[in-house]
């Protein structure tokens with residue numbers, strides 16, 4: 001059962017909370033011009049693409065950059081006519097050189113914001129300084145808890161009863177930038193790593209498009 005609580009400014013259900021409440025979605029004309037970075041299953045890439053095609057999010061994805069040839073976002077992007085670039089990080093001596101290669105590609109597309117949708121790489125200050133405040137990441141925990149890799153496992157192992165996911169701005173310290181939106185959900189006794197992952201990812205797909213719109217409002221205000 002869903003219930004809106006005005007004072008909490010959050011969407012409350014029996015087993016999750018999203019904050020801020022998803023309402024008054026900022027609109028953009030012209031559409032926000034995004035680049036997405038992805039490494040893995042691409043479910044967040046897909047959720048963002050769907051939010052765009054459903055007109056929930058006034059954005060376009062000009063380019064998808066992947067660091068793995070088998071990233072599942074590739075075929076989805078191609079089917080949508082989105083340009084895909086594979087940049088193999090193993091071919092670069094360090095993070096800075098790798099990020100410089102990304103910047104070189106992005107410079108052709110007039111990108112307003114970079115979306116790390118399951119980007120399994122730590123970004124260096126080279127990329128962060130090139131897009132100050134304009135890089136967003138999704139992390140599968142209620143930050144500032146459980147930063148870094150294996151956040152879902154860390155939450156289970158620690159015995160917390162509530163976890164979730166967070167969209168935040170990217171700064172040099174991993175998983176530490178300003179939080180834009182979060183979803184919290186309970187961990188039940190029956191939850192396994194797999195069931196909890198599914199629950200968290202379902203919430204990621206809800207909050208990420210909204211968080212992009214919230215962040216983009218600030219990008220446009222600055223421009």
Ligand code: GRF
Pocket residue numbers: 038039040041042043044045117118119138139140165201204
């Ligand atoms: C998500 O759980 C996200 O929180 C983390 O990596 C996962 C990526 O999933 N950063 P997908 O590739 O979007 O399906």
